[in-house]
Amino acid sequence: MKAIVSLNAGSSSIKFALYRLVDDALTFDAGGKIEEIGSRPRLKARNADGEIILERDWPADSAISHAHLLEDLFGWAATQLGDRQIVAIGHRIVHGGVRFAAPRIVDDALLGALETLIPLAPLHQPHNLAAVRALRALAPDLPQIACFDTAFHHDLPALATRLPLPRSFHEEGVRRYGFHGLSYEHIARRLRDIDPLYAGGRVIAAHLGNGASLCAMNGGASVDTTMGFTALDGLMMGTRTGALDPGVILYLQTHQGMSVAEVETLLYKQSGLLGVSGVSSDMRTLHASAAPEAGEAIDLFVRQAARQAASLIPSLGGLDGLVFTAGIGENDPVIRARICDCLAWTGLMLDPDANRRNDPLISTPGSKVAVRVIPTDEEAVIAGHVMTLLKPDGRPDGWIAS
Numbered sequence: 001m002k003a004i005v006s007l008n009a010g011s012s013s014i015k016f017a018l019y020r021l022v023d024d025a026l027t028f029d030a031g032g033k034i035e036e037i038g039s040r041p042r043l044k045a046r047n048a049d050g051e052i053i054l055e056r057d058w059p060a061d062s063a064i065s066h067a068h069l070l071e072d073l074f075g076w077a078a079t080q081l082g083d084r085q086i087v088a089i090g091h092r093i094v095h096g097g098v099r100f101a102a103p104r105i106v107d108d109a110l111l112g113a114l115e116t117l118i119p120l121a122p123l124h125q126p127h128n129l130a131a132v133r134a135l136r137a138l139a140p141d142l143p144q145i146a147c148f149d150t151a152f153h154h155d156l157p158a159l160a161t162r163l164p165l166p167r168s169f170h171e172e173g174v175r176r177y178g179f180h181g182l183s184y185e186h187i188a189r190r191l192r193d194i195d196p197l198y199a200g201g202r203v204i205a206a207h208l209g210n211g212a213s214l215c216a217m218n219g220g221a222s223v224d225t226t227m228g229f230t231a232l233d234g235l236m237m238g239t240r241t242g243a244l245d246p247g248v249i250l251y252l253q254t255h256q257g258m259s260v261a262e263v264e265t266l267l268y269k270q271s272g273l274l275g276v277s278g279v280s281s282d283m284r285t286l287h288a289s290a291a292p293e294a295g296e297a298i299d300l301f302v303r304q305a306a307r308q309a310a311s312l313i314p315s316l317g318g319l320d321g322l323v324f325t326a327g328i329g330e331n332d333p334v335i336r337a338r339i340c341d342c343l344a345w346t347g348l349m350l351d352p353d354a355n356r357r358n359d360p361l362i363s364t365p366g367s368k369v370a371v372r373v374i375p376t377d378e379e380a381v382i383a384g385h386v387m388t389l390l391k392p393d394g395r396p397d398g399w400i401a402s
């Protein structure tokens, strides 16, 4: 009896999912999140029926490391899985650069190559890789698989990868990559299951969570996306600016004397919904707030999302579908309605009741653009890649046979 673990390790959270592997089929067993790492870590895990099966707090201690928490998590996972043995771990790795277009088994050379990409994803990559390293120390013989958020965008049309800088920069890797690829891969796959005709069309997927981006998909392939060189570009996010006049950065450094590190913190951690509202980075908290600044932050989020959705339409030559996903996209009818309202000129007509209910299809039958809500599942995509890469007929070293 075998099991696979999917991990998504960020700076202050670790998302995880455990899957049973029976005859080449994966079944979700349990999953959850450790949050508030660095302040007061707490863990919540649910089973396949959505019931809470574990809640755990650690003492408020900023020194409790990711490695320590992972060790505790794997201790619990072993008891949860009973006689099932964890045979591999899949990781979400934000940046695979130009080289890595598909999941890879982690070895020293791969780790080294991925470390060189840390400057391109300073908020995510170090934590992704730290989790890989911590688990290598804990279980040196367990295969670990890196699944890249950039991979779904690897075959973007050449023009969509280019920044308007002198050509030499592009050759050095200063180009557009795109992110949230594991989420978009899931959406593309679900669309094929739900509605193959629609999946073959021109669709914008809106991943609206703490991080947020849009992906223009034609026939299920990424043809354009709002995140670019880093996960800072594109939509306004919980704490990130999204696209910003580059002159602002020059001004801050030249005239306000801000250091590079200060600007980095400003752009990644103090801006977006948090910066504009001065209240919170969390959409639910902003909805609940009476502060006018909270309302303005929401207004700006909607405006930016609609503007950038519209900016992707030329890359598709039209629009057949719009898919909302991630925390805000899946759960927030108000934001969805407001974004759709700005896109009514496309012939998109929202069904208000279906939208309120978070139905899978929230447009009217007469709408020229079909609007869907599809829960994302990056962990399942990771587990699927692990299984494919390591199954007996197509992979190295036969752990499955062990």
Ligand code: ADP
Pocket (backbone or CB within 6 Å): 208, 209, 210, 211, 238, 281, 282, 283, 284, 285, 326, 327, 328, 331, 332
């Ligand atoms: P992450 O990028 O960390 O995975 P999530 O996809 O969990 O983020 O999204 C987090 C965002 O989703 C937060 O802004 C949160 O307020 C928002 N969110 C979650 N549930 C709801 C809800 N029911 N209504 C509105 N916003 C929600």
